[in-house]
Amino acid sequence: MTRISFLITILALSSFSFAQEKKKWTPPPAIEIAALIGKDNDAAAKKIRNSWGKTGLESGKQRYIEETTLLIAVASDEPVEAIKDNGEKLADLTKLDDEGLYAFAKDIGNIHDFSYELKTSSGKKIGEGAVKIEYYPYPADSFRKDGVPEGKLIPHDWTDSKVFPDTNREFIVYIPSQYDGSKPASLMVFQDGLRHADTKATTGLRAPVVFDNLIASGEMPVTIGIFINPGSFKDQKEGTKPRNRSLEYDSLGDAYVTFLLEEIIPFVVKEHDLNLSDDPSDWAIAGGSSGCACAWTAAWERPDKFGKVLGWVGTFTDIRGANAYPSLIRKTERKPIRAALLGEANDVDNQFGSWPLANKQMEAALTFMDYDYRYWWGEGFHGSRHAAVMLPEMLKWLWSE
Structure with a gap:
């Protein structure tokens, strides 16, 4: 390559890199814009246009949420109002x-789930959106x-399961800095583990x-963590949802806990030369949604191994039989399980059942049988957002014996 060709290549790459960086979108500062509207509309308009531009604003689809502040913006020749899907005027x-830039920006409070339309004063629909x-x-x-x-996070793959043949999965082992092997460590297993192990x-x-x-604060013991994903089949494309998740997580019976006890945990102990406690009160298992039902099933089937459960928005509904647990708990001698559970009032309600009702029934059954448990309740939706900020409090209680 000649010197001139080399320089041309470098310049081309630099231009490409600059163009890519230039295309990076910066969201509008909704909270700041809410404070500006009515006081300095020109400044608010500039910030909105910097983010969405002329074409974007003409689409009628621009909305952004920052914390609990909603920002909606649109270009229009007429006054505009936002109407919610229940017919109520939003604003x-x-x-x-x-230049015809119309906007709404306000802190509307927490816990909302609705769609809206943008209509002009003449009744023309010029946009729509959804807010959650x-x-x-x-x-x-x-x-x-x-x-x-900081503890160490060590990634692993598991491709040769006997319990769930033809599946593969990733998992991460967490080893705290304080672990030196001189004393038996506690263990905690998280379902859907990789995303829960994401520190950022x-x-x-x-x-x-x-x-x-x-x-470090002494509010939970030195604990080895296993953050494990559900199984994907080997013919699945990378990045697709693991197809074996429901079978593993929603099913009753001892298959999944056997998989942990006979395959994953022995491998982790051997691979990392670990000294684990054999006291079930030192072993915990956790998960959300179907992962919560899975955690409960693991402890229910093997309370001699897992004595603690932490779960949120549990799928104790009729997908693969976990709706039976409230009745089973009432009819079965109390098992030595300590449970920290979180339910949400606005959780899913569909053909498989009502998640809020199912968790209320679990809570009532645990109370009836005098289980060692605590249920926290929020107003949120299905997912891990509330659990994410509740995790420290729930862990402190779970390990506070």
């Missing part, structure tokens, strides 16, 4: 400039703290960070 949008707000600030124990040592998640559990902080 009259404010005209910000002479569920916001919780993280507590201090979900952030890195100065002086708190913006709405996730950040479980290793929480573990680091609580172990």
Whole structure:
């Protein structure tokens, strides 16, 4: 390659890199814009246009949520109002400039799920959108703290399961800095584990960070973590949802806990030369949704191994039989299980059942049989957003014996 060709190549690559960086979208600062509207509309309009541009604003689809502040913006020749799907008026949008930019920005509070249409004063529909707000600030124990040592996170793959043949899965092993093998460590297994082990998640559990902080403060024991995903079939494309998840998580019976006890945990112990406690009160299992039902099933089937359960928005509904648990709990001699559970009032209600009702029935059954448990309740939706910020409190209670 000649010197001139080399320089041309470098310039082309630099131009491409600059173009790519230039295309990076910056969301509008909704909270700041809400404070500007009515006081400095020109400044608010500039910030909105910087994010969405002329074409975007003409589409009628621009909306952004920051914490609990909703921002809607559109270009129009007429006054605009936003109408919710139940017919209720959400707002009259404010005209910000002479170019026809209309916007609404306001803190509308937490826990919302609705769609809306944008209509002009003449009744013409010029846009639409959907709003779902569920916001919780993280507590201090979900952030890195100065002086708190970080545990190691070691990734693994499992491709040769005897219990679930033809599946593969990833999992991460967490080993706290304080572990030296001189004393038996506790164990905690998380279903859907990889996302819960993400220490930089913006709405996730950040479980290793929480573990680091609580172990350092003495509010939970030195604990080995296994963050394991459900099984994918070998013919699945990378990045698709694991097809064996429902079979593994929603089914009753001992298949999944056998998989953990005979395949995953022995491998982890051998691979990392671990000294684990054999006391079931030192073994916990956790998960959300179907992962919560799975965690309960594992402890229910083998309370001699798993004595603690942590779960949220549990799928104790009729997908593969977990709706039977309230009745089974009432009719079966109490098992030595300590459970920290979280339910949400606005959880799913569909053909498989009502998640809020199913969790209320679980709570009533646990109370009836005098189980060692605590149920927290929120107003949120199905998912892990509330659980993410509740994890430190739930772990502190779970390990507080």
